[in-house]
Amino acid sequence: MGTEQRFWSAEGKSNRVIAARILPGSDVILGIIEVCRKYNIKAGGIASMIGSLKTAQYQAIQPDPNSKTGASFTDKMTAEGPVELLSGQGLICQREDGMFIHLHTVMVDKNQKVFGGHIERGFCTVLNTLEIIIVESENIVLHREHDEETGFVQTVPKKVGSRFF
Numbered sequence: 307m308g309t310e311q312r313f314w315s316a317e318g319k320s321n322r323v324i325a326a327r328i329l330p331g332s333d334v335i336l337g338i339i340e341v342c343r344k345y346n347i348k349a350g351g352i353a354s355m356i357g358s359l360k361t362a363q364y365q366a367i368q369p370d371p372n373s374k375t376g377a378s379f380t381d382k383m384t385a386e387g388p389v390e391l392l393s394g395q396g397l398i399c400q401r402e403d404g405m406f407i408h409l410h411t412v413m414v415d416k417n418q419k420v421f422g423g424h425i426e427r428g429f430c431t432v433l434n435t436l437e438i439i440i441v442e443s444e445n446i447v448l449h450r451e452h453d454e455e456t457g458f459v460q461t462v463p464k465k466v467g468s469r470f471f
Contacts, residue, residue: 318446355394
């Protein structure tokens with residue numbers, strides 16, 4: 307093929323599966339963080355997420371010739387509610403300032419327009435329900451760090467107890 311395949315990796319194992327319902331009026335990300343705190347989850351994945359939102363503020367990828375990779379992210383866009391969250395997956399990560407949920411979603415607005423992107427803390431409120439399945443990882447941590455090659459903060463998997471974490 308001629309191209310080198312490059313990646314970061316760390317081996318761990320699945321520990322627990324937590325099912326939760328985030329209640330109306332809660333912030334999506336803060337609700338997920340509180341579930342993780344209750345069960346002392348430090349790393350893992352959001353395997354499934356469905357529900358509804360009052361409104362959705364999100365960011366999506368866009369071309370950017372000034373970026374190191376040729377792409378960057380839009381400013382926050384808003385979809386007026388109600389918004390159905392059709393699917394969501396994400397990572398439960400750690401940063402220097404604490405837990406970070408890296409969340410991608412597919413949604414549909416009140417006009418049946420399908421869209422998707424990143425949801426961040428403080429920008430989406432649950433309307434009727436948000437139902438999630440969390441899979442906890444054991445012996446690894448997903449750390450958010452600035453990556454020189456891309457110019458963005460990325461997720462770096464690390465073995466717990468490694469010299470890198």
